[in-house]
Amino acid sequence: MELLQGKCVILGVTGGIAAYKMPNLASMLRKAGAEVHVVMTEHATQFITPLTFETLTGNRCVVDTFARDFKYEVTHVSLAKAADLILIAPATANVIAKLAHGIADDMLTTLVLAAKCPKLVAPSMNTAMLENPATEENIRKLKDYGFGIIDSAYGMLACRDTGKGKLPEPEELFAHIIKEIAHEKTLAGVRITVTAGPTQEAFDPVRYLTNHSSGRMGYAVAERAMLRGADVTLISGPVSLPPVPFVKLRSVVTAQDMFLAVQEVLPETDVLIMTAAVADYRPVTVAEDKVKKSEDDMTIPVERTEDILRWVGAHKQEDLYVCGFCMETQHLEESAEEKLRRKNMDMIAANNVKVEGAGFGLETNVVTIITKDNIQALPLMRKTEVADCLLDAIEQQRNGKGKTDDSCN
Numbered sequence: 001m002e003l004l005q006g007k008c009v010i011l012g013v014t015g016g017i018a019a020y021k022m023p024n025l026a027s028m029l030r031k032a033g034a035e036v037h038v039v040m041t042e043h044a045t046q047f048i049t050p051l052t053f054e055t056l057t058g059n060r061c062v063v064d065t066f067a068r069d070f071k072y073e074v075t076h077v078s079l080a081k082a083a084d085l086i087l088i089a090p091a092t093a094n095v096i097a098k099l100a101h102g103i104a105d106d107m108l109t110t111l112v113l114a115a116k117c118p119k120l121v122a123p124s125m126n127t128a129m130l131e132n133p134a135t136e137e138n139i140r141k142l143k144d145y146g147f148g149i150i151d152s153a154y155g156m157l158a159c160r161d162t163g164k165g166k167l168p169e170p171e172e173l174f175a176h177i178i179k180e181i182a183h184e185k186t187l188a189g190v191r192i193t194v195t196a197g198p199t200q201e202a203f204d205p206v207r208y209l210t211n212h213s214s215g216r217m218g219y220a221v222a223e224r225a226m227l228r229g230a231d232v233t234l235i236s237g238p239v240s241l242p243p244v245p246f247v248k249l250r251s252v253v254t255a256q257d258m259f260l261a262v263q264e265v266l267p268e269t270d271v272l273i274m275t276a277a278v279a280d281y282r283p284v285t286v287a288e289d290k291v292k293k294s295e296d297d298m299t300i301p302v303e304r305t306e307d308i309l310r311w312v313g314a315h316k317q318e319d320l321y322v323c324g325f326c327m328e329t330q331h332l333e334e335s336a337e338e339k340l341r342r343k344n345m346d347m348i349a350a351n352n353v354k355v356e357g358a359g360f361g362l363e364t365n366v367v368t369i370i371t372k373d374n375i376q377a378l379p380l381m382r383k384t385e386v387a388d389c390l391l392d393a394i395e396q397q398r399n400g401k402g403k404t405d406d407s408c409n
């Protein structure tokens, strides 16, 4: 299912040059499955035409409160009721002032006054206008009234000044929207630590031992947990994935770095999900200079790294929920169950890397979720879907429902 399937998003576009970024956002929202309506102020139509939005959203773009040539309904009320979220972007100093004082003198401001859904405002203007005490006071008021404020970005503005006041890029606005409405906040207040990616164990300044982990599974878990309202920390080995918005990222390199990072965050963690493919061995010594090749064969003495999960299992407080991952090529269930017991985990997600569509580097995975009293074999799924099933199962277990349901099968 698309991220915003069944959701109605209203974009309120006001008269700033950054309005040019909004068609891009409208298109991203539509691709994510949302029904998108755009409401523009008269001034906004000087910068960009309603036709652009109408073409992208498939919906009439509303400008004038008293337009009579479409739907026999009180538009501002019907749209306000249908909306799951309203984003006003770019929000000029003028519209911010109006909203802060309950003024409703056009379609957009009337609609916002009538709507009870979450409302986000992205101020965008010249730095001096933004820092004007009147604007600052109005933004404070909007926060008090429950509006979410998306901080403006820093950079060169259309007026050639450099400072704060730029409208963030559509990707960032999109991230704010999905954070707000993509999922019910079933993990609100829960502190989740996710580990992801490989670790690198150097044996000289230019070479290291590692594995093929891309980090995708862990990054998907971190994102989906964030969308459920969890407070997420992601401890990541070296990967080439972009950071997950609204997730605290701690970058590490070695298994030892990851061990120390996990130990540090553990007292503030309710759920630990170890997707990382931690190196099991590291070179005993790290050469100070690059090791030159010779005619002889080379042997690199290695030693075991700390088994982080095992350490956590041995030191675990009653209320910490621990989920590990493992990769098997044979006897999947037996091996995974043995690991679950040996490392004192609450859940293990096992995948057979020999199955098509499972394992490192792919967008998909084939996972079996095993707890002390249940085994749930999931079909081939995208890693984001696996993440959702895993979080569903963790939620059910933590809520004391024991057995996981089979909605993921």
Ligand code: CTP
Residues within 6 Å of the ligand: 195, 255, 274, 275, 276, 277, 278, 279, 280, 305, 306, 307, 308, 309, 310, 323, 324, 325, 326, 327, 328, 339
């Ligand atoms: N893990 C860990 N510390 C390590 C190695 C692995 O915490 N030094 C964690 C991984 O993050 C993963 C789980 O342990 O959650 C994997 O368990 P492991 O026994 O290492 O699985 P395999 O690598 O599949 O083990 P084996 O080589 O015994 O098959």
